[in-house]
Amino acid sequence: MIPTPHINVKEKGIIAETILLPGDPLRAKFIADNYLENAVQFNEVRNMLGFTGIYKGKRISVMGTGMGMPSIGIYSYELIHFYGVKNLIRIGSCGSLQENVKIRDIVIGMSSSTDSNFAQQYNLPGTYAPTASWELLKKAVDVAERKGIEVKVGNILSSDVFYGDDPESWKKWAKMGVLAVEMEAAALYMNAARAGANALCILTVSDSLVTHEATSSEERQKSFTQMMEIALELA
Numbered sequence: 001m002i003p004t005p006h007i008n009v010k011e012k013g014i015i016a017e018t019i020l021l022p023g024d025p026l027r028a029k030f031i032a033d034n035y036l037e038n039a040v041q042f043n044e045v046r047n048m049l050g051f052t053g054i055y056k057g058k059r060i061s062v063m064g065t066g067m068g069m070p071s072i073g074i075y076s077y078e079l080i081h082f083y084g085v086k087n088l089i090r091i092g093s094c095g096s097l098q099e100n101v102k103i104r105d106i107v108i109g110m111s112s113s114t115d116s117n118f119a120q121q122y123n124l125p126g127t128y129a130p131t132a133s134w135e136l137l138k139k140a141v142d143v144a145e146r147k148g149i150e151v152k153v154g155n156i157l158s159s160d161v162f163y164g165d166d167p168e169s170w171k172k173w174a175k176m177g178v179l180a181v182e183m184e185a186a187a188l189y190m191n192a193a194r195a196g197a198n199a200l201c202i203l204t205v206s207d208s209l210v211t212h213e214a215t216s217s218e219e220r221q222k223s224f225t226q227m228m229e230i231a232l233e234l235a
């Protein structure tokens with residue numbers, strides 16, 4: 001079924017096998033403008049900008065996903081099932097839940113806890129642990145080490161709410177060692193697992209629920225470059 005309802009690409013192969021997925025489509029454009037050679041835009045439906053280009057001789061795509069699990073659920077499903085994408089690497093911003101996870105630190109989600117009901121569709125006889133691809137995770141950690149970039153790897157929280165009713169609920173996740181909160185990784189990991197594809201989520205800490213420090217929206221769009229540079233090496 002191509003083009004799909006949300007991606008206006010008529011042929012397989014136009015989208016590369018490896019794709020970077022920021023929530024913000026303008027972050028996708030920033031990556032295409034600043035890192036990719038011969039970048040060609042493949043999607044503009046709903047302004048969810050997507051591009052394919054070359055990075056260090058390898059084809060790679062980058063596309064926004066929007067915010068939240070329903071949104072990344074749609075895009076990742078279409079990319080995997082209709083366009084044959086194999087490696088999906090979310091690059092996003094997150095809120096720190098731990099004192100030692102500082103603003104602008106990089107967090108990699110080895111696994112993602114969630115308050116979402118996304119897993120209900122699979123009718124499992126228990127709870128499911130959304131988990132990153134080991135191959136992508138290992139590669140990302142190796143790249144970070146080579147570049148001298150410190151990363152914190154562990155469990156993250158994918159939440160359905162940015163403005164939750166209980167301002168203290170994050171502390172219950174924090175006491176279980178969860179590093180940071182964002183809103184998409186768990187659905188991405190589940191869609192990838194169900195389809196036999198590979199997924200990873202690399203995050204930059206944009207704000208801290210512990211200290212209340214925060215970065216500007218411009219910084220979030222343009223200057224979280226270390227996570228981009230790690231992700232680009234995974235093609």
Ligand SMILES: O=P(O)(O)O[C@H]1O[C@H](CO)[C@@H](O)[C@H]1O
Nearest residue numbers: 022023024067092093182183
């Ligand atoms: O910066 P992105 O990738 O959008 O990620 C985070 O930022 C958004 C909330 O501001 C949510 O999508 C959350 O997951």
Ligand SMILES: O=c1cc[nH]c(=O)[nH]1
Nearest residue numbers: 093094095181182183
């Ligand atoms: O989902 C998010 C992203 C950044 N900061 C948060 O507190 N939550």
